[in-house]
Amino acid sequence: MEEPQTTSPHVLLFPVPAQGHINVMLKFAELLSLSSIRVTFLTTEHSYRQLTLHSDVLPRFSLFPSFQFRTISDGLPLSHPRIFAHHLTEMLHSFVSVTKPLFRDMLLSPHFSSDLTCLILDGFFSYLLDIDDDFVKVPTFCFRTSGACSTWTILSIPNLIKQGQLPIKGEDDMDRILDNVPGMENLLRCRDLPGFCRATDPNNDPILQFIMSTFIRSTKFSALIMNTFEDLEGPILSNIRTLCPNLYSIGPLHALLKTKLTHETESLNNLWEVDRSCLTWLGNQAAGSVIYVSFGSITVMGNRELMEFWHGLVNSGRSFLWVIRPDLLKGENGEIEIPAELEEGTKQRGYMVGWTPQEKVLCHEAVGGFLTHSGWNSTLESIVAGKPMICWPYGFDQLVNSRFVSNVWNLGLDMKDLCDRETVAKMVNDVMVNRKEEFVRSATEIANLARQSVNPGGSSYANFDRLIEDIKILSRQKIPVLVNN
Numbered sequence: 001m002e003e004p005q006t007t008s009p010h011v012l013l014f015p016v017p018a019q020g021h022i023n024v025m026l027k028f029a030e031l032l033s034l035s036s037i038r039v040t041f042l043t044t045e046h047s048y049r050q051l052t053l054h055s056d057v058l059p060r061f062s063l064f065p066s067f068q069f070r071t072i073s074d075g076l077p078l079s080h081p082r083i084f085a086h087h088l089t090e091m092l093h094s095f096v097s098v099t100k101p102l103f104r105d106m107l108l109s110p111h112f113s114s115d116l117t118c119l120i121l122d123g124f125f126s127y128l129l130d131i132d133d134d135f136v137k138v139p140t141f142c143f144r145t146s147g148a149c150s151t152w153t154i155l156s157i158p159n160l161i162k163q164g165q166l167p168i169k170g171e172d173d174m175d176r177i178l179d180n181v182p183g184m185e186n187l188l189r190c191r192d193l194p195g196f197c198r199a200t201d202p203n204n205d206p207i208l209q210f211i212m213s214t215f216i217r218s219t220k221f222s223a224l225i226m227n228t229f230e231d232l233e234g235p236i237l238s239n240i241r242t243l244c245p246n247l248y249s250i251g252p253l254h255a256l257l258k259t260k261l262t263h264e265t266e267s268l269n270n271l272w273e274v275d276r277s278c279l280t281w282l283g284n285q286a287a288g289s290v291i292y293v294s295f296g297s298i299t300v301m302g303n304r305e306l307m308e309f310w311h312g313l314v315n316s317g318r319s320f321l322w323v324i325r326p327d328l329l330k331g332e333n334g335e336i337e338i339p340a341e342l343e344e345g346t347k348q349r350g351y352m353v354g355w356t357p358q359e360k361v362l363c364h365e366a367v368g369g370f371l372t373h374s375g376w377n378s379t380l381e382s383i384v385a386g387k388p389m390i391c392w393p394y395g396f397d398q399l400v401n402s403r404f405v406s407n408v409w410n411l412g413l414d415m416k417d418l419c420d421r422e423t424v425a426k427m428v429n430d431v432m433v434n435r436k437e438e439f440v441r442s443a444t445e446i447a448n449l450a451r452q453s454v455n456p457g458g459s460s461y462a463n464f465d466r467l468i469e470d471i472k473i474l475s476r477q478k479i480p481v482l483v484n485n
């Protein structure tokens with residue numbers, strides 16, 4: 001029997017306001033709502049506006065009467081472009097000075113202080129709570145939107161610094177193997193570490209220190225929820241459990257949601273307008289013939305990189321579907337002159353759009369491979385669709401993910417730190433033709449494991465049920481939000 005609504009647990013979710021975080025945490029919110037948990041989804045005014053403008057979240061979530069959106073200011077004017085690649089430091093300062101106190105006041109307001117069962121905070125937002133001085137006490141779970149491989153790498157950085165393995169000593173040092181990351185022996189090279197590890201003075205680099213401290217802080221929360229699965233990252237998850245034993249691996253979350261939903265829906269949570277014409281174009285292409293190209297929601301590139309990719313794709317002779325987001329280009333001065341051979345090659349075999357329904361595109365039978373920036377959501381979506389990858393990581397966790405895609409899971413090739421037309425054309429042909437059989441074999445095996453994990457009897461399915469049970473137990477304990485003065 002359904003629990004009466006007044007006693008059902010109430011959970012507050014707060015993701016970082018970026019596509020790769022909001023998308024997955026809304027899917028998580030949908031899963032919680034399907035399990036009779038009351039959800040308040042907190043997001044910034046700007047993201048809420050984009051979401052409601054370009055996706056069907058309002059009608060979709062209206063099916064859950066106890067679900068509500070709440071908004072909070074990020075301290076920037078609504079007209080601010082908020083491009084992470086350009087404005088990260090400004091945005092971080094604004095979150096700390098404006099959002100943090102507003103968030104604290106919100107937690108202490110009567111609506112939340114006596115009714116909230118637990119807070120599920122994006123791992124990158126761990127600095128919004130002062131856990132160390134116990135100012136606000138509420139059972140808090142950390143939701144990590146990136147994979148275990150990159151999480152464990154970042155948690156290992158303090159040791160790498162202590163052992164003198166960091167800083168990286170220049171370009172000649174990039175291929176040195178880091179032999180002291182437990183569970184990743186003989187695997188990671190200096191160039192595979194997240195971009196901020198390239199700092200010359202790690203002990204005094206503000207970005208590196210800030211990111212390390214948010215990761216370490218989030219292991220001190222009551223629990224860690226991760227969008228991954230045991231068959232993919234089991235040994236690494238065991239290492240993370242040494243720091244945070246209460247860990248729920250519940251991914252791939254988009255696939256778990258498909259299992260739990262009784263009706264067919266796309267669950268699109270996009271901040272950009274989707275162009276569906278690409279599905280019609282794909283419908284006219286031969287099975288496995290198209291390389292899908294997308295660099296996620298944050299990557300930016302210069303004119304030179306754009307032209308190298310474009311030439312490489314055209315020269316490969318393969319068909320391509322390429323997402324060119326409105327803000328993909330760095331905004332360098334000067335018009336780009338498009339050579340006639342690119343125009344002609346694109347007319348014959350290419351299609352470009354501003355934003356796609358990516359999960360659907362990846363599952364389309366015409367798509368044979370994915371040229372990706374290796375964001376964690378894209379990686380998992382490609383894994384579930386059973387599609388091999390060419391990885392061109394841009395930064396953050398992507399540099400670790402791409403190493404795992406190529407050297408651990410054998411799902412494709414890593415193009416890290418390279419951007420020339422010859423490499424692009426060669427890798428496209430290697431993944432789509434020359435080494436296709438090998439990569440498709442591994443991709444099919446891992447896709448099957450991913451599907452098993454989210455079906456009844458699978459590890460993620462069971463872990464999600466355990467999480468729901470634990471939230472219900474917390475709710476019966478009725479721990480109020482406390483302020484320690």
Ligand SMILES: O=c1ccn([C@@H]2O[C@H](COP(=O)(O)OP(=O)(O)O[C@H]3O[C@H](CO)[C@@H](O)[C@H](O)[C@H]3O)[C@@H](O)[C@H]2O)c(=O)[nH]1
Pocket residue numbers: 018019020021023145146270294295296297298299323354355356357358359374375376377378379381395396397398
């Ligand atoms: O045309 C497109 C392109 C992308 N997507 C979706 O957008 C999301 C993109 O997420 P992700 O692949 O994770 O990339 P980013 O947007 O770059 O995500 C940020 O957040 C991720 C999760 O923490 C990190 O792994 C990345 O490094 C970080 O850049 C995915 O769900 C895609 O399906 C679309 O729907 N249509």
